[in-house]
Amino acid sequence: MSKQPFFSIRDYRLNFNTFDGVYQVLDGVNLDLERGQSLGIVGETGCGKSVTIRNILGLLPSPPAEVISGQILFEGRDLLKVSKAEMQLIRGIEIAMIFQDPMTYLNPVFTIGNQMIDVILAHQRNKPRANKMSRRQAGEHAIEMLRKVHLPNPDKQMNSYPHQLSGGMRQRVLIATALSGNPKLLVADEPTTALDVTIQAQILDLIAELVEDMGLSVILITHDLGVVAKVCDCVAVMYAGQVVEYGSIEELYDTPRHPYTQGLLRSIPHPEISVAKLAGIPGHLPNLLDPPAGCRFQDRCAEVMPVCKTTPASVSVGGSHTVACHLIRQGGGDA
Numbered sequence: 512m513s514k515q516p517f518f519s520i521r522d523y524r525l526n527f528n529t530f531d532g533v534y535q536v537l538d539g540v541n542l543d544l545e546r547g548q549s550l551g552i553v554g555e556t557g558c559g560k561s562v563t564i565r566n567i568l569g570l571l572p573s574p575p576a577e578v579i580s581g582q583i584l585f586e587g588r589d590l591l592k593v594s595k596a597e598m599q600l601i602r603g604i605e606i607a608m609i610f611q612d613p614m615t616y617l618n619p620v621f622t623i624g625n626q627m628i629d630v631i632l633a634h635q636r637n638k639p640r641a642n643k644m645s646r647r648q649a650g651e652h653a654i655e656m657l658r659k660v661h662l663p664n665p666d667k668q669m670n671s672y673p674h675q676l677s678g679g680m681r682q683r684v685l686i687a688t689a690l691s692g693n694p695k696l697l698v699a700d701e702p703t704t705a706l707d708v709t710i711q712a713q714i715l716d717l718i719a720e721l722v723e724d725m726g727l728s729v730i731l732i733t734h735d736l737g738v739v740a741k742v743c744d745c746v747a748v749m750y751a752g753q754v755v756e757y758g759s760i761e762e763l764y765d766t767p768r769h770p771y772t773q774g775l776l777r778s779i780p781h782p783e784i785s786v787a788k789l790a791g792i793p794g795h796l797p798n799l800l801d802p803p804a805g806c807r808f809q810d811r812c813a814e815v816m817p818v819c820k821t822t823p824a825s826v827s828v829g830g831s832h833t834v835a836c837h838l839i840r841q842g843g844g845d846a
Contacts, residue, residue: 554748564698602813677710697721762830806823
């Protein structure tokens, strides 16, 4: 029997039931993550990246979200089946999450210190009384976490309000808060989107440093393949609620096989290549109220074939590299 991955998603199908109808948001998503590994999930806006990950911690309201099938397995436990009480023991303690806009997730009327201390004390609620931190100890732990994420003058910043910090500083506070429970898995939902380029680089360097120092496993959600290359060991490319290509960074960047992945890579500006206009992917995402039969990328693909009216299976093309495209079986799909 093969070894169970540290974290895996199996045949995950999710609908949104709305007044307009049923959106088939996720369709058979499969992902694996080993302990200590970093996984990037990429794709344009609306591909289902954040939706896939948010239900790890039960953050999608039901209704409208409805799980049709599948499992989200964390150390052998199916997170779709755990009770609310069990999820409280997992959320923020074993699995932590950071979001893309720190100002949205920090309360503007409380100081950074008060917010971090409250989170740290909440992590203690199920511990024996003798092992619980006092509020003073929680404050010391908060300062230590702020120091770990390289926030300047952490003891002084504990008394600051969110609006008094820059965007990069606020994101460091969110990362410190997420890590304060000493999680095993960190989920980062586009953590650099709201930041300028130089601050993005600092935050990515910080995440990479924390992964190495703390032995974290990380899932990084982004639309930027350049970000993934800097931080992650492997990458999953999503399109319209499906994983169309998966592999190590080297496999996917050196030999992209799916036309959508190739299009994403062609759209990245390169400092050594002068072009009048960046290459783009024509068309737009399909309407998930009525997605096309077969390959969901067929209406935008320059290599579409009649067989694309049927759903392509995900096939191995060597190593950990898998692709869901009929071109592979036809002997095509080379970059």
